Amino acid sequence: MTGPAELSVKAAAESVPLARNFVVEFASQVDWLGETQVERLRLAASELITNAIVAQLKVAPDREIVVRCGLSSRKMTVRVTDSGGGFELPTDLNIPEPDIDRESGFGLAIADALADDVSFTKLPDGIDVVLTMHR
Amino acid sequence: MDAVLQRSASILVDVYFSIDSRVQGDWTITDVVGELDLATSAEFRAAAHSGLADSTRFALDLSDCALIDSVGLGIVVGTARRARSAGKDFVVVVGERSKGFFERTRLDEILELVERSELDALVGIK
Numbered sequence: 001m002t003g004p005a006e007l008s009v010k011a012a013a014e015s016v017p018l019a020r021n022f023v024v025e026f027a028s029q030v031d032w033l034g035e036t037q038v039e040r041l042r043l044a045a046s047e048l049i050t051n052a053i054v055a056q057l058k059v060a061p062d063r064e065i066v067v068r069c070g071l072s073s074r075k076m077t078v079r080v081t082d083s084g085g086g087f088e089l090p091t092d093l094n095i096p097e098p099d100i101d102r103e104s105g106f107g108l109a110i111a112d113a114l115a116d117d118v119s120f121t122k123l124p125d126g127i128d129v130v131l132t133m134h135r
Numbered sequence: 136m137d138a139v140l141q142r143s144a145s146i147l148v149d150v151y152f153s154i155d156s157r158v159q160g161d162w163t164i165t166d167v168v169g170e171l172d173l174a175t176s177a178e179f180r181a182a183a184h185s186g187l188a189d190s191t192r193f194a195l196d197l198s199d200c201a202l203i204d205s206v207g208l209g210i211v212v213g214t215a216r217r218a219r220s221a222g223k224d225f226v227v228v229v230g231e232r233s234k235g236f237f238e239r240t241r242l243d244e245i246l247e248l249v250e251r252s253e254l255d256a257l258v259g260i261k
Binding site: 043 | 208
């Protein structure tokens with residue numbers, strides 16, 4: 001059984017591949033996760049990490065983003081916690097209609113589509129997002 | 136065990152990122168290799184904008200991109216909008232893997248996606 005793992009990264013663009021690879025390395029040790037699931041997890045985690053970093057940069061760029069991976073017999077979770085402040089919890093996670101004038105706003109929808117479950121919790125100073133892949 | 140080692144190796148390979156532009160006939164083709172995300176977005180956006188500005192027919196070859204997240208997709212859409220405004224041809228070259236990033240978000244419905252062999256035909260390579 002793989003124990004929980006935690007990584008803190010600075011709120012910066014270059015932290016995205018670092019944090020993403022941390023998640024992928026953890027997932028690669030989970031024997032029941034197939035290659036397709038790891039690929040889905042790779043992009044979904046990337047979207048959540050990016051979202052957290054962008055939110056954090058606006059409010060508290062000096063604070064870190066925390067990524068935690070956990071494993072039980074039935075599921076793997078990735079928890080991304082930021083201190084990005086006044087971000088509202090998303091209400092619509094459907095992939096938006098394709099539109100040549102829309103360049104942003106579909107990252108969380110991609111994460112939700114790829115993971116088995118994505119849940120958001122508002123913290124006093126940020127957002128806690130938990131992505132789950134079920135066995 | 137073998138599968139784990141294989142995945143670890145692909146992580147190392149995926150860190151590599153490069154952008155190169157070339158001119159073929161009246162096309163400018165910008166080849167991108169690696170992962171398109173927030174970390175590589177500034178370089179990618181600058182290359183896409185200058186590639187389009189320097190040509191009347193522009194191709195972004197993303198067929199060797201191992202990952203294209205929403206930031207990268209947004210830049211491609213923005214490039215398509217600029218091309219349309221300027222009346223320029225714009226195509227996105229995809230491979231089996233990179234195509235999925237566009238299909239998942241249904242952006243294949245509003246972008247002109249082509250395979251590398253189709254690009255070769257467009258630019259006149261036999």
